Amino acid sequence: MRRAMTDQLSGRLVEGGHRLDVRVYFEDTDFSGVVYHARYLHFLERGRTDFLRLHGIGHRALMDGAFGEPMAFAVRRMEIEFLRPARIDDVLQVETRTALxxxxxxxxxxxxxxxxxxxxxxxxxxxxxxPDGRPRRMPPAVAERLGAPAS
Incomplete structure (x- = not known):
């Protein structure tokens, strides 16, 4: 039961990636009911985390050394283009896929x-x-699970 509920909360794997539904709440908006730009970072983070989780790559397992030495993922760079606003009560879909x-x-x-x-x-x-913040190579088992189009 617990696993099934977690899987529902984690969205779903779809062809080419992952999809997570999120609802916009009052706390996500500014005074006019439009999503505050920084809140999109939260939605994107949830999408990335659940993308990893459904590929069997949980953050806790990474730090516990499940794939060899303890490791973590850290965002190094992000480019965002805001095209249209979301508003309170909207249901949004966060899509994530490996590009490279x-x-x-x-x-x-x-x-x-x-x-x-x-x-x-x-x-x-x-x-x-x-864990001390130094770069390290991605373990082959993690790379295999993330998969990517040929680069």
């Missing part, structure tokens, strides 16, 4: 949509780091 996989990094393409209309596009470069 390298020795110590992964680039993820993310989009936030409402009813098929793209509101936000983001390219997120994530580095693999050790």
């Amino acid at each position: 996989l390298g020795g110590a990094r992964v680039v993820l393409d993310q989009r936030i949509l409402r009813d098929g209309e793209v509101l936000v596009e983001a390219a997120v470069k994530v580095a693999v780091i050790s």
Whole structure:
């Protein structure tokens, strides 16, 4: 039961990536009911985290050394384009897919949509780091699970 509920909360894997539904609450908006720009970072983070989780790559497991040495992912660079506003009570879809996989990094393409209309596009470069913050190579088992189009 617990696993099924967690899977529902984590969105779902779809062809080419992951999709997570999120609702816009009052706390996500400014005084006019429009989503505050920084809140999109929260939605994107949830999408990335659940993308990893459904690929069997949980943050806690990474730090516990499940794939060899303890490691973590850290956002190194993010490019965001805000195309249209979201508003209170909207249900948004956060899409995440692997765009590029390298020795110590992964680039993820993310989009936030409402009813098929793209509101936000983001390219997120994530580095693999050790617990003390030093770069490290991505373990082959993690790279295999993330998969990517040929680069």
